[in-house]
Amino acid sequence: MATTQETQKTETPAAAEAETATLDVFRYIPEEDDKPHTETYEIETFEGMTVLDALIKIRDEQDPSLTVRHSCRMARCGSDALYINGTQRLACNTQVSELKQPIDVEPLPRFDVIRDLVVEMSEFYNRMESVEPWFQPDHEPETGDEYLQSPENRKNIDTVLDCIWCAACTSSCSPAASDSDFPGPAALAKAYRFYKDEREGEETRRRRLEMLENSHGIYRCHTQFNCTEVCPKNISPTEAIMEMSRDAIKEKLRFWR
Amino acid sequence: MSTKKSNTAGWNWFLQRATGVALVVLLGFHFAVEHFIVGAHHITAENTVERITYGVIEGDHVLGQISINMPAFLYQATAILLLAFSIYHGMYGVYNILMEQDGLKKYRAQLKYFFIVFSIVLFIQGILIFLAFFEPFWEIYDPR
Amino acid sequence: MSKERRVESYDRGRIEDLGRAKDWAIHKPGMWAFYLHRFTGLVLSFYLVMHLGVLGTGFWLGHEEYTVILQGLESLYIVRVLEIGLFAAFVFHALNGIRIVMFDMTVGLDIQEQLFYLSIALSFAIVLAGVPFFLL
Structure with a gap:
């Protein structure tokens, strides 16, 4: 295992370094905000990181007030459908590496927002x-x-x-x-x-x-x-x-x- | 979604498709006659009478001298069908766009009657235009 | 969306329903087909009403006035150019309409994007072929 990782490192030095991703996240906290606003977060990514992983990482490390609905994290429960880069997708089923940055994360359009990325269903x-x-x-x-x-x-x-x-x-x-x-x-x-x-x-x-x-x-x-x-x-x-x-x-x- | 039975929706929808398909042919024919054979700027009351009363399509446009003798009733049938179908298809289309708007929910009944009345008015206007170039009628009616 | 809510929620407004400018760029072919079909349909419906209004002069005013009005309108260059637009609207609406009727018969649902591109390409070809008839 170690040798394969090493060869990968030498082949693609840039990819081996910790990469970052920028996320523009829709924020709205009814108790504090009159109007929604966008907040920008920068995080370190890892291989295979999904948008849901990124949001959880933001919540864990940068802003514990960020609210996102999720449960199974494997595209089975259907609770984390979000509007990511202008398309409705499941956050747990979308790779950060596949998206154009900054990644635009919003709650589902045409639904009313309860808080941050959570919509009234x-x-x-x-x-x-x-x-x-x-x-x-x-x-x-x-x-x-x-x-x-x-x-x-x-x-x-x-x-x-x-x-x-x-x-x-x-x-x-x-x-x-x-x-x-x-x-x-x-x-x-x-x-x-x-x-x-x-x-x-x-x-x-x-x-x-x-x-x-x-x-x-x-x-x-x-x-x-x-x-x-x-x-x-x-x-x-x-x-x-x-x-x-x-x-x-x-x-x-x-x-x- | 109400469970109230309204089977007209299906028929109206079907008619929208049927008139649509018919209009591809009828409107295509209309464009071919008025724009491609005759040429819009050559249209006069006289050659309109020729077409509507006698089914004679004559033109000297990009395609050169063309003269087609259609059975008069056939040309008249295409004209009346084009009128009826285009009004139905167009007005039902616009009506449906408005029906889909939640903001107009209160006015649905009024809109329905407005469009029915408006379509009838348009149809009558179309028939009057047809009669204006239908010689047997115009000879009797012509105000001059 | 709905006025009955169980909890307080924020309505982002009508702009969400219509789509914002930056989202328009990433609309898929099916959505463009819908927009174009609706737009051309409205254009054609509007023209139908105007058309019957103008031709009505033949009945209400008389044959001489009818000829004068039609030839007067046709002498304007802008009218001729707009007529090409009208023809284009009809051609696209007709071709895309055939596409929609195919879907209603559950034919070609898998190749809807290709069918949209086909209807666009055919529209361009037909309209280009028709241009001389309107301008000469």
């Missing part, structure tokens, strides 16, 4: 709730006590199931920002997860489609693809929404036949 949870993201079968299970899903049917929802409710997509979506009645990409991707689940039965599927079809539902998607671009889990809410609106229209045209 209840509005987002209301949107998620509006699509009724829970299992609603319209019949008793065919065999035994459990509703069994076929592997083929499960494949449809493989990607959308990965959603970690981080709100990065909803923050990036301009129709969701200007229209509070629009559930937004995350909620519609969640709706797609249940829409595609054949265990719920045909009746529930129709009811779900009708519910999503109202004038502030799926038709408000303008295929900006922002949600697809920012999703840390590579879900494409745009694709899910387009598939549902296509099905809804197909259903309507069927009356003619």
Whole structure:
């Protein structure tokens, strides 16, 4: 191990030295500030440092008042979605070395700020709730006590199931920002997860489609693809929404036949 | 998100797409006739009458001397469809932009009626323009 | 965003909804397609209203006045240049509209960026080919 480290040192002397990173962090403490401001921090980086590591380091070593929401630190809990260098990303999933400096760190746009990098999420949870993201079968299970899903049917929802409710997509979506009645990409991707689940039965599927079809539902998607671009889990809410609106229209045209 | 059933949203949305696709052809044809064959600065009341009443498209522009004899009803159909579709597509588009704004939430009902009335007014104006260059009508109506 | 809040929070205002100038530079193609589609759509809708207003002279004033007004407008160089803009707006809106209808049929969602670039390139080609018709 020591020899490899030494050879690396001689090959790239600059990289071996302690590198620094500059972060412009959005600060707002309601008890102290009338208005948000930006504070600049300089920190030493290490190999593989994520933006969340950097923020924790700032909090530990420079400014204990810096507030950031985080939990699992491995892109699973979805609590640290931030606006980093103009894009919604998970701070724990973004390498400092990949970013242009100074690194601009802000709370998710279009959400209200509680303190520093922490945003008010209840509005987002209301949107998620509006699509009724829970299992609603319209019949008793065919065999035994459990509703069994076929592997083929499960494949449809493989990607959308990965959603970690981080709100990065909803923050990036301009129709969701200007229209509070629009559930937004995350909620519609969640709706797609249940829409595609054949265990719920045909009746529930129709009811779900009708519910999503109202004038502030799926038709408000303008295929900006922002949600697809920012999703840390590579879900494409745009694709899910387009598939549902296509099905809804197909259903309507069927009356003619 | 309200669970109130409003299935018109789907139909309106579908019509927006259908008229959009039709407009690619209709408006393309309109540009081809008025700008590419006739040339906008050669347009007069006389050749407009020729087109609308008789379906005769005549022009001497960049492409040279061109004369196309269309069945009159076909040209008239494209003109009326272009009018109706462009008003629907344009007004429903603008209406939707306004519907998406939380700030205008209070005025949603009023905006809806405004756009319906405004679209009808535009359509009537368009029909009157059509009639102005439709000779059988204009011969009777012409104020002079 | 919402007026109902559980805790005190700071609303950064409308600028967040629209996007700030420095963020515009890093917008992705899909977002530019949306902005351009909306802008050209508004231009075309506005023109439609104006167009019906101007042509209305044919009915309300009479045929001679109609010819005089149209030829008068067309003699202005600025009108001709703006007409190229109108044509460009139509061509892009039409091509991008086809792109959107493809998405609605869940076709080409994976190649949306390339489709946007294609619609831009085709728009440029068509508009350039159309320029002589407007200026000569």
